[in-house]
Every structure is written in structure tokens, then in C-alpha cells.
Amino acid sequence: MLKGTKLYSILFNKCPRCQEGDFFVSKSAYKLKQFDKMHEECSHCQLRYNREPGFFTGAMYVSYAYYVAFIISSFVLFYAILDIDLDYYLVFLLPSLVLLTPFFFRLARRTWINFFEDYRPEFAKDNTKAIVTTTSESPVL
Numbered sequence: 001m002l003k004g005t006k007l008y009s010i011l012f013n014k015c016p017r018c019q020e021g022d023f024f025v026s027k028s029a030y031k032l033k034q035f036d037k038m039h040e041e042c043s044h045c046q047l048r049y050n051r052e053p054g055f056f057t058g059a060m061y062v063s064y065a066y067y068v069a070f071i072i073s074s075f076v077l078f079y080a081i082l083d084i085d086l087d088y089y090l091v092f093l094l095p096s097l098v099l100l101t102p103f104f105f106r107l108a109r110r111t112w113i114n115f116f117e118d119y120r121p122e123f124a125k126d127n128t129k130a131i132v133t134t135t136s137e138s139p140v141l
């Protein structure tokens with residue numbers, strides 16, 4: 001249902017261009033030895049994920065935004081809606097932030113690359129066709 005949207009790529013660990021190949025090596029954010037291991041390129045369309053050195057530095061700002069959104073929404077839930085004491089909220093919040101770190105790390109990187117790469121259905125179909133299409137579209141120099 002979501003296929004073809006950026007949300008699909010971000011949520012399901014898929015390449016932003018073809019949405020077929022995996023982005024991170026591990027499907028789970030909580031295999032802690034390899035939660036940050038990314039494929040060099042997409043196994044389906046050969047999109048190079050790390051476009052330039054330091055490309056994913058910008059993902060830190062996205063990660064920050066996710067943390068802030070989580071803190072504000074959990075504060076509203078606990079303090080304003082459920083009327084739970086602020087001390088209990090902090091007891092909940094601090095371990096939650098630590099536990100969510102691998103999840104937000106991966107989510108932020110996938111969000112960041114989706115800012116720069118759009119879904120292109122011609123790359124989703126077949127590996128060889130996509131490569132032929134790309135070369136025929138490129139201008140002859």
C-alpha cells in the first residue's frame with residue numbers, strides 16, 4: 001500500500017530509489033553489533049548510499065528532530081493527558097531515549113537519504129532493464 005512513497009523506504013529499510021534492496025544489513029535495529037552497518041550500494045539498482053564522505057552528517061539533525069518530537073509527544077501524553085507526576089515521566093523518559101537510540105539512528109539515515117533520492121519505478125522492475133534504460137537516457141557526449 002505504501003510502496004512508492006518515501007514512507008515505505010523509511011519504515012521498511014528499503015533503498016529510496018527502487019525500494020527493493022535493503023538499506024541496512026540487519027533488519028533489526030537491536031542487533032547491537034551491526035545496527036549501524038549499511039550496504040555500500042543497493043543490491044537491486046546499485047544506488048550508492050554514501051554519496052560523498054560525510055553525507056550522513058546531516059542525518060544527525062533529522063535524528064535530533066525525532067528525539068524532540070518523541071520528548072514533546074510523550075510529555076503531552078504523560079503530563080497533560082494522563083496527569084502523571086513529572087518525576088515518573090523522567091524515570092520513563094531517560095531509559096526510553098537510550099533504548100530508542102539505534103532505532104532513531106537508522107530512521108534518521110533513511111529519512112536523510114530520502115530527501116535527496118526519489119522513488120523511480122523503472123529501477124524497481126528489473127536490474128538489467130534499469131541499467132539499460134539509464135544508459136540509453138544519458139546524453140551522448
Ligand SMILES: [Zn+2]
Nearest residue numbers: 015018042045
Ligand atoms: Zn535500489
